[in-house]
Structures are given as structure tokens and as C-alpha cells.
Amino acid sequence: DSGVTQTPKHLITATGQRVTLRCSPRSGDLSVYWYQQSLDQGLQFLIQYYNGEERAKGNILERFSAQQFPDLHSELNLSSLELGDSALYFCASSPRESPLHFGNGTRLTVT
């Protein structure tokens, strides 16, 4: 168990809908990262937060947004969903100069 908790494990929704993925980092970790894993694009970095502030942004679509709350948990919001958004979404956390630990992911299926 990595200590990073992601909910829900699975999510099935229709095109055009909006969903929220939740992540609780390991105790004491200030950095949270979101990654998307799809069959054709591999593991892609989406966004990073550090202690509530956005630290880095990857190829995150404008339809996607995220935030990190004062208790350090993070949410990834995906809106106007398309079939191509179907993927495994991972959250990870780490302290500085230490390994990145991933949650078990949320498998999103858009029908």
C-alpha cells in the first residue's frame, strides 16, 4: 500500500458529462501530481500542486481542472467528457528528494 488514496476506483459516464476524481496524498507529502495513462499516449503528466499552489502544468486540456485543498487532498475535474478521455488517471505524492508514490488509479470509461 503506497499510502496514496484515490476514489472512485472505477467510473463509467456518458459523453458530455462532468466527473470529479479525488486523491488523498501520503501523510506529510505536500506535492500532488496527476497523470493520465491511455493506451495510445502512455503515462502523461497533467498537473502538479505543492502545498495548495499550482507548481507545474503539462498537457492538460482546458476542459480539465484541478485544485489542492488546505488539508492537501486534491481533486481533478473533467468536464464535457469525450470518448478519448477514457483512461486510467493516477494521482501521486512525494516529499522532496524522495520517490514518487502512486495511488491505485481511477479507471474512467466514457461511453
Added chain:
Amino acid sequence: GIQVEQSPPDLILQEGANSTLRCNFSDSVNNLQWFHQNPWGQLINLFYIPSGTKQNGRLSATTVATERYSLLYISSSQTTDSGVYFCAGGETSGSRLTFGEGTQLTVNP
């Protein structure tokens, strides 16, 4: 940004065999990590190894930062080693990681 190239893309072994996986980077990295994604999709961190050599049981890793590559050694492989092995690099210790495409390892009994 950093480009990460892994080889081989696929590897099939008999139980008990040894193997070496390679990772090349386009630029120097100060944050280099290896991960194993098991058949259930879980991503497990194996090594945080920006330079030098580390060992953990049957696994070991070496990073030669000046030559921009890293190697992962698996000895006496077991069926439970099957899955995808990823290396990932970042500019600094807390920065985003860029992942390679992975090496799909299958260990047959």
C-alpha cells in the same frame, strides 16, 4: 522537454533468467526513478536513483548521469516480475516526471 527512451520494448524470459533493461535520456536529469506496473495496473516505485547504484533484493539499478542512461537489472526472475517497467526522469528532485514507453516483461514458468 526531456525525452525518455526505453529498450527493449518487449522481453520474454523463462523463470530464473536474468535481464537488463535500459533507459536513455535526451537531457541530464537530477531525478530518475524506476517503476513496475503490475498486471492489476498498480504502479510501484522500485528505485529513486539520480546517480550511482542501488540494490533491493533481486533488483538493482545503476544510473550514469554524465552519459544520460540508467539500467535496471533483474536477476533470477520470477513470474511475479511480469508487468511493465517504466523509467521516468525529471529536472529536479521535486519536478514532474517524464515517462518512457515502458518495457513489457513476461516471465514464463
